[in-house]
Amino acid sequence: MPNNNLSEYNAEFLVKLYRDMVLIRRFEERASELRNAGHIPGFLHPYIGQEAVAVGICAALGKNDFIASTHRGHGHILAQGGDPKNMYAELYARQDGYNKGKGGSLHLANVDLGIIGANGIVGGGIPLVVGAALAIKRANEADYPGSEKCKGGVSVVFFGDGASNEGSFHESLNLAALWKLPVIFVCENNLYGEFTAQDKHQTIKDIASRSSSYNMPGLIADGNDVLDAFHVMTTAVENAKKGSGPTLLECKTYRHRGHYEGDMAHYRPKEEVAFWMAKDPIENFGKRLIENSLMKEEELQTVEAEIEQVLQDAAKYAENSPHPEAKDALEHVFVETYGGRALL
């Protein structure tokens, strides 16, 4: 059973976790710059500060697993293997985007990577993974066209503290528990739903406690510690795979920036911001790697330089990609079915 002790892991795995978190941070910083320079239309909801959740959770997943994401979804998609080129192209609303420029930041999806969609509807991804988990359960029981895509998998949804007040959250947990579906509900509690602090929109402190209403385990991870998120997630995945049903996993974390790009977040107390900034998931993990002689300062710099190049290339790729054509507006917006059954 893995835990959050560095010595339990091989160096390659740890360096990859660090690199994946840096990729998300720099991807988001650059996306903000590109939006402010007029290249990216619409809203952006930066994931900066929450990187350890996406990376720790997705490190426990394999190729037959599914994730659904949120309006703050770039980090989840990168952690699940999304290519920055196709992601920036989608943000730019260009043809080479994952959704051919028709989804944008809020609806990034790629079923080949098991990503069934970011979602502009708060709580909207939660019932989708219950459906995917039902497909997994059926696939485990019988062969049908497309079933090899999900056999033995688990289905995971990311959502915020605000979303845990939605009806879709409660209905989904109820059904998943009743049918013992292989789902992990990952709540990223960043202490705010839009501009509203958690203690102004719900009476509980631990969202994981809501699991007791649905008779499922409720686990809590330090969402600023990538190994803790990975470790707790591994337990939830093991339970789902052995048929024990769903888990509600709460990751305690914080977003460094406002709700969306341009929100100055003046509603947050300075002391609170300072407290969480000191818990920066990337800086602290980098320090631990150096202290444990797993990486040198120069190697951290090399990671930065490599990622800078990847993102420069990705932005160029997006810029050179053509805009979608009006005649294709109705193409690729319906799911293909086989004998009435979606190919998921």
Ligand SMILES: Cc1ncc(C[n+]2csc(CCOP(=O)(O)OP(=O)(O)O)c2C)c(N)n1
């Ligand atoms: C059903 C629905 N209600 C309201 C909104 C407007 N809205 C967008 S993001 C957001 C806050 C969501 O908070 P949370 O779930 O905690 O996620 P976070 O933004 O903290 O990542 C709201 C209310 C929406 N998009 N969809």
